[in-house]
Amino acid sequence: MTEDELKLLLKAGKIAAEARDTGAKMIKAGVKVLDVCETVEKMIIEKGAKPAFPCNLSINSEAAHYSPVINDEKIIPEGAVVKLDIGAHIEGIITDTAVTVSLDERYSRLLEASKEALNAAIQNFKAGASLGEIGKVIERVIKMNGYKPIRNLGGHLIRKYELHAGIFVPNVYERNAGRIFDDNTYAIEPFATDGMGMVTEGKAETIFSLRSVDVRGLTDVEKKFLDSIQERFKTLPFSERWLSDLGDKSLVEATLRSLTKKKALYSYPVLVEMKKGTVSQFEHTVYVNKDETIVIT
Numbered sequence: 001m002t003e004d005e006l007k008l009l010l011k012a013g014k015i016a017a018e019a020r021d022t023g024a025k026m027i028k029a030g031v032k033v034l035d036v037c038e039t040v041e042k043m044i045i046e047k048g049a050k051p052a053f054p055c056n057l058s059i060n061s062e063a064a065h066y067s068p069v070i071n072d073e074k075i076i077p078e079g080a081v082v083k084l085d086i087g088a089h090i091e092g093i094i095t096d097t098a099v100t101v102s103l104d105e106r107y108s109r110l111l112e113a114s115k116e117a118l119n120a121a122i123q124n125f126k127a128g129a130s131l132g133e134i135g136k137v138i139e140r141v142i143k144m145n146g147y148k149p150i151r152n153l154g155g156h157l158i159r160k161y162e163l164h165a166g167i168f169v170p171n172v173y174e175r176n177a178g179r180i181f182d183d184n185t186y187a188i189e190p191f192a193t194d195g196m197g198m199v200t201e202g203k204a205e206t207i208f209s210l211r212s213v214d215v216r217g218l219t220d221v222e223k224k225f226l227d228s229i230q231e232r233f234k235t236l237p238f239s240e241r242w243l244s245d246l247g248d249k250s251l252v253e254a255t256l257r258s259l260t261k262k263k264a265l266y267s268y269p270v271l272v273e274m275k276k277g278t279v280s281q282f283e284h285t286v287y288v289n290k291d292e293t294i295v296i297t
Helices: 003-026 033-046 105-124 131-144 220-233 240-246 249-261
Strands: 056-059 062-064 081-090 093-102 154-158 168-170 184-188 191-193 199-210 265-273 279-281 284-288 293-295
Touching: 003 033, 003 081, 003 093, 003 284, 033 056, 033 081, 062 081, 062 199, 062 279, 081 105, 081 279, 093 105, 093 154, 093 184, 093 279, 105 131, 105 184, 105 191, 105 279, 105 284, 131 168, 168 184, 199 220, 199 249, 220 240, 220 249, 240 249, 249 265
Parallel strands: none
Antiparallel strands: 056 062, 056 081, 062 265, 081 093, 093 284, 154 168, 154 184, 184 284, 191 279, 199 265, 284 293
């Protein structure tokens, strides 16, 4: 990473952190999910970055990937445990961060489990260290608090315009998980639950990303959408809300479904804890160099 790119990373991280903290303060019973996410996304843009992916606001047993749709009426219920997961990028330099807010004091220790695990992971996250050992640290801290880590979710390497860049940061011990390399950016995101410790795909799909522009048999409308998606987002995830200028809700949703079926797009189902357990998540982006690990968010 060049010196200029590192400056952009630090700026994007500062913006993401400020937007995350603003969004967290909005999380109250009766508030629309859409209002929180649109406020966060607008703030990221106003401060000089762009959302790296649609704001996720996942409630209770939803672990990840719920992002509001056009005219979404979903509200935050009483006593909810709410994960706010956001990202900001500048010229494709990406940061990713998350916080959990509980509206019920009974879940305070669940939140502490994932927060303490994140802090412990960061303390051990150094160039040359084993990613499997990072997973062991996370797993140990969460279990010491009386909960389970979610085994099939974890952090990830981040590269330019590539949010999930092929290297997984586990939340449990894994053999042969690889090592941490210097001059790289990683997201660390421990998930804790009082459920089974696994997630499965739900029915709702509210986030999409570009898969291929080389697809045959597209209609003129589908071509228009695909060209716009490539120009606006490149390979980064996006929301149907961000395409509302191309048509009404029914047209946008139908076109995205069709493009996904024709393998022009990926879709990301909401991820739900398998036993409907409540889930907490905390996340930071870190930059690793030979001498230190810098928390970016």
